[in-house]
Amino acid sequence: MEPQRPDLPVEPDGAPVDPRAVRVTVVGADLGDLPAIVVGPAADAGVPNARPLQDGSPVDASLEMVGRERAVLREDTDRTRHPLLLPTTEPATSSGRPGVDRREVILDGWRFEVEVESAARAALQDRARRGREQAGRSGPTQVHAIIPGVVVSVSIAPGDIVTAGQQLLVVEAMKMQNELRAPRDGTIERVAVGAGATIDVGDLLLVLA
Amino acid sequence: MATSRSDQAPSLHKDDPKRPPFRRVLVANRGEIAVRIIRACHEMGMEAVAVYSDADAAAAHVRLADAAVRLGPAAPSESYLRIDAVVDAALSTGAQAIHPGYGFLAERAAFARAVEEAGLVFVGPSSAAIDDLGDKLHARRTARAVGVEAVPGTLEPAPIDRPDQLAAIIEVAERIGFPLLVKAAAGGGGRGMRRVTRASDLPAALASGSHEAASAFGDGSVYLEREIVPARHIEVQLLGDATGRVIALGERDCSLQRRHQKLVEEAPAPGLSTDERRRLHELAVRVATAAGLRNAATAEFLRAPDGAFYFLEVNTRLQVEHGVTELVSGLDIVREQLSLAAGRPLSSAALAAADRAAEPAGHAIEVRLTAEDPGHDFAPTPGRIGQWVMPSGPGVRVDTGIEAGDRVPPEYDNLIAKVMVHAGDRDAAIDRLRRALDETEISGVQTTLPFHRFVARDASFRAGRLSTEWVGEHWDGPAQRMTAARRAQLAAGLHALAAAERPATASALAVGARAGGAGNAGLIDPSGDGRWHRAALDDAVDRWPR
Numbered sequence: 001m002e003p004q005r006p007d008l009p010v011e012p013d014g015a016p017v018d019p020r021a022v023r024v025t026v027v028g029a030d031l032g033d034l035p036a037i038v039v040g041p042a043a044d045a046g047v048p049n050a051r052p053l054q055d056g057s058p059v060d061a062s063l064e065m066v067g068r069e070r071a072v073l074r075e076d077t078d079r080t081r082h083p084l085l086l087p088t089t090e091p092a093t094s095s096g097r098p099g100v101d102r103r104e105v106i107l108d109g110w111r112f113e114v115e116v117e118s119a120a121r122a123a124l125q126d127r128a129r130r131g132r133e134q135a136g137r138s139g140p141t142q143v144h145a146i147i148p149g150v151v152v153s154v155s156i157a158p159g160d161i162v163t164a165g166q167q168l169l170v171v172e173a174m175k176m177q178n179e180l181r182a183p184r185d186g187t188i189e190r191v192a193v194g195a196g197a198t199i200d201v202g203d204l205l206l207v208l209a
Numbered sequence: 210m211a212t213s214r215s216d217q218a219p220s221l222h223k224d225d226p227k228r229p230p231f232r233r234v235l236v237a238n239r240g241e242i243a244v245r246i247i248r249a250c251h252e253m254g255m256e257a258v259a260v261y262s263d264a265d266a267a268a269a270h271v272r273l274a275d276a277a278v279r280l281g282p283a284a285p286s287e288s289y290l291r292i293d294a295v296v297d298a299a300l301s302t303g304a305q306a307i308h309p310g311y312g313f314l315a316e317r318a319a320f321a322r323a324v325e326e327a328g329l330v331f332v333g334p335s336s337a338a339i340d341d342l343g344d345k346l347h348a349r350r351t352a353r354a355v356g357v358e359a360v361p362g363t364l365e366p367a368p369i370d371r372p373d374q375l376a377a378i379i380e381v382a383e384r385i386g387f388p389l390l391v392k393a394a395a396g397g398g399g400r401g402m403r404r405v406t407r408a409s410d411l412p413a414a415l416a417s418g419s420h421e422a423a424s425a426f427g428d429g430s431v432y433l434e435r436e437i438v439p440a441r442h443i444e445v446q447l448l449g450d451a452t453g454r455v456i457a458l459g460e461r462d463c464s465l466q467r468r469h470q471k472l473v474e475e476a477p478a479p480g481l482s483t484d485e486r487r488r489l490h491e492l493a494v495r496v497a498t499a500a501g502l503r504n505a506a507t508a509e510f511l512r513a514p515d516g517a518f519y520f521l522e523v524n525t526r527l528q529v530e531h532g533v534t535e536l537v538s539g540l541d542i543v544r545e546q547l548s549l550a551a552g553r554p555l556s557s558a559a560l561a562a563a564d565r566a567a568e569p570a571g572h573a574i575e576v577r578l579t580a581e582d583p584g585h586d587f588a589p590t591p592g593r594i595g596q597w598v599m600p601s602g603p604g605v606r607v608d609t610g611i612e613a614g615d616r617v618p619p620e621y622d623n624l625i626a627k628v629m630v631h632a633g634d635r636d637a638a639i640d641r642l643r644r645a646l647d648e649t650e651i652s653g654v655q656t657t658l659p660f661h662r663f664v665a666r667d668a669s670f671r672a673g674r675l676s677t678e679w680v681g682e683h684w685d686g687p688a689q690r691m692t693a694a695r696r697a698q699l700a701a702g703l704h705a706l707a708a709a710e711r712p713a714t715a716s717a718l719a720v721g722a723r724a725g726g727a728g729n730a731g732l733i734d735p736s737g738d739g740r741w742h743r744a745a746l747d748d749a750v751d752r753w754p755r
Contacts, residue, residue, distance in 0.1 A: 020706065020709065021706075022702050022705045022706055022709070024698045024699075024701050024702040024705070025698075026694045026697065026698050033691070034691060034694055034695065034698070037698055037699065037702060038702075039699065039702025039703060039705075039706055040706070041706060059699065061699055061703070062703070063700055063703035063704055063707070065704075065707075069596075071700065071704060073696055073699065073700040073703075075696070082696055082700075084697065084700055085596060085650060085652050086700075086701070086704055087595050087596060087652045087653075101705070103701065104595070104652060104653075105697040105700060105701050106596075106650070106651070106652050107693050107696055107697045107700060108659055108662065108693045108696070109646075109649075109651075109656070109658030109659035109661075109662055109693075110584065110655070110659050110689075110690055110693040110694070110697070111652065111653075111654065111655040111656075112693075112694055112697045112698075114697060114698060114701040116701055116702070116705045146588075147588060147589055147590070147591075147619075148591060148619045149619060152420075172424070173589045173591070173619050174589040174591065174619055174620075174621065174622065174623050175400060175421075175424070175425050175622070176400075176468075176589060177417070177421055178588065178589075
C-alpha cells in the first residue's frame with residue numbers, strides 16, 4: 001500500500017489520490033448504483049505485472065493490449081478473461097467538459113460509454129461542488145429522451161402532479177410504442193415536446209419540479 | 210449497379226428447370242432479407258432490382274443489385290410501404306416478378322393484387338390466399354373448418370369503434386378468461402399485441418393495440434385470444450405449387466422471444482419424436498391446403514405443456530428464420546419460391562426434402578442480432594455501427610445487410626444480422642454457436658449479443674427446456690449489464706493509466722501489461738491519447754493545496 005501523503009488531494013472517503021490516478025465513471029441509464037472508481041498505479045509499479053490500485057486497494061486484474069483498439073482484461077480472482085474493444089475512431093466523443101475524456105468500451109458484448117478524468121482534479125472539483133450544493137438545494141429534474149423517435153401522445157400538462165412510475169408520454173421508435181414514466185414524484189414544471197414531435201437522443205422532453 | 214436495360218422482356222422459361230424462371234426480379238425490401246433474395250436471383254442467373262428510401266441510399270442491398278429505384282423519404286409510409294411506387298419501379302425497370310421479402314408489403318393482399326393486376330408475378334401466395342391466411346381471423350376460421358384446433362378466442366374483429374358494444378366484448382373476454390391477448394388481425398411480430406390481465410384494462414388495450422396495428426400494418430382490426438403459458442412456439446415451413454400440392458419442409462422452435470418477437474430459432478424443434486413431427490407437419494399441410502396455399506408460407510403453432518398443438522396463424526411469406534430450415538433440409542427456400550412463382554411444380558429437391566422432413570440432417574440454430582439493449586428491456590438502440598466483425602468458419606452462416614460504419618435507422622426493424630450455425634446434433638450446434646458469438650465484435654450500438662452469448666452457455670437452454678416465458682425467467686439483463694459495467698470501468702481505468710505514461714517510462718508502469726514482447730506494443734499510444742491527461746495532471750498539480 002502506498003504511504004499516506006497528507007499533501008495529496010483526497011477522495012470523499014479520505015483515500016489519497018495519486019497524481020497519476022484516473023477516475024472512471026460509466027455514463028448511462030440504469031447504472032446509477034455503480035459508483036465511479038479511481039484506478040492508480042500500485043506502489044510497486046516499477047515491477048512488471050504490478051497490481052493496479054482501485055480505490056486504494058490492489059486489484060488482481062490486468063489489461064493486455066492487443067493492437068491499438070483491442071485489449072484483454074484478466075481477473076485473477078476468478079481466472080476469467082474478457083476481450084474488449086476500446087475504439088479510437090470517434091475523436092474522443094466529447095464529454096463537453098474539459099479534461100474529461102468520454103470513450104466507448106465494448107466488453108462481453110456490452111457497450112458502455114465511460115468518462116475518464118484525472119482523479120486528483122476530479123477530487124478538487126468534487127470539493128468545490130459540495131461547497132456549492134450546501135448553499136443551494138436539489139433543483140428540478142430535466143427529463144431527456146433516451147431513444148430517438150416520434151412523440152405519439154403526451155398525457156400530462158404543466159402544473160400536473162405526478163407520482164413515480166406514472167406514464168408521462170409515449171414515444172414511437174422502430175414501430176414500437178415506448179412509454180416514458182415519471183422518474184420520481186413531483187410537479188410538471190414544463191413540457192418541451194408535443195404529440196407528433198420528432199425527437200433525438202438527449203432532447204429535453206419535460207422538466208419535473 | 211451495372212445494368213443493361215433490356216428492350217423486350219423475354220417470355221418465362223416456365224417449363225425448363227435449367228433456365229432462370231425470370232430474367233429480372235424486383236426485391237421490394239431492404240436490409241438482410243433484400244440481400245438474401247438478391248443473392249438467390251444472382252445464383253439463378255437473374256438480375257435483381259433494388260428499391261430504397263433516402264435512409265438506405267448507400268445500403269448493401271442497393272450496391273448488390275443490378276439496378277436500384279428510389280422510393281422516397283425514410284418513413285416507411287413514404288417509401289417501402291408505397292404499393293404504387295414499388296409496382297412502378299418494377300414496370301419501369303422491366304422486372305417480371307416482385308419478391309416482397311418479409312415485413313413491409315409482404316402480407317398485404319392489396320399489394321399482391323396490385324402486382325397481379327400490373328401483369329407482374331408476385332413471389333408468394335395469391336392475393337386471395339393472403340386474404341385467407343394472412344388475416345389471422347380468416348386463418349382461424351379456415352383451421353376450424355378442417356378440424357385443426359386453434360388457440361381459443363374470438364373469430365371476428367373486436368368492435369373497437371363501437372362504444373355501445375364495449376360491454377359485449379368484455380363479456381366475451383371473460384368467457385375466454387384472463388390473462389388474454391389482444392392481437393392484430395393483420396399482425397405479426399407482436400405489433401399491435403397487448404396482454405390484458407383484467408377486464409378494466411381491456412378498453413385501453415384494444416385502443417392502443419389497434420392504434421399500433423394501424424400504424425404498422427395499415428389495418429387496426431384486433432381480436433382476442435387466450436394466453437397459453439407456458440407454451441412452446443413451433444412452426445412448420447410450407448411450400449405449395451400451382452397444382453394445389455402442399456408440402457412441409459420441417460419445423461422450427463422459436464420459443465425464445467421477448468415482447469412476442471423471436472430472438473432464437475432452431476430446427477428441428479428439440480424433444481419431439483418423429484411421430485410428433487409427422488403429426489404436426491400434417492396439421493400444417495391440412496390448413497394450408499384448405500386455404501389454397503401456393504409458394505411459401507409458415508404455419509405457427511403453440512405447444513401446450515401437455516403436448517397438444519394449437520394452431521396460431523399462417524404467415525404467407527418467407528420467414529426471418531427460414532435459414533435454419535435451409536441448413537437442415539439442404540434446400541434453398543428462396544430459390545424454390547422463385548421457381549414456384551414462375552408456375553413450375555414443386556422441384557424434386559423440394560419433394561425429397563419433404564420426405565426427410567421428420568428426420569432432418571443435424572441441427573441448426575439462428576440468433577437474431579438486433580439493435581436493442583438486453584440490459585434495458587430490449588429497448589431499441591438505433592445509431593451508427595462502428596466496428597463490425599462477424600463470425601465465420603465451419604458451419605456458420607451470417608445473413609446481414611450491415612457493414613462497418615452503417616447507420617441503423619430508427620425508422621425500420623432493428624434486426625442487423627442473423628447468425629446461424631449448423632452441426633451434427635444440437636449439442637454440437639450450441640458449442641458452435643458459443644464459438645461463433647465469441648468471435649463477434651460490434652461497436653457503436655448496443656446489440657443483443659450479450660443475451661445470445663448467455664443463451665449459448667445456459668444449462669436449461671442446452672437441456673431443451675424452452676418456453677415463451679424463458680427469457681423472462683432466465684435472463685437478468687440489468688444484473689448482467691452491471692457486472693460487465695464494473696469490468697469495463699476497471700479496464701478503461703487501466704487503459705488510461707497506461708496510455709498516459711510517456712513511452713520512456715512505459716516499462717516502469719506496465720500496468721498489468723506483459724513486460725516486454727509484442728504485447729506491450731499497443732500499450733502506449735504515441736499519438737497522444739494521454740495528452741489531456743497530462744494537461745489535467747499539470748493543472749491539478751499546480752493547484753495542489755500545499
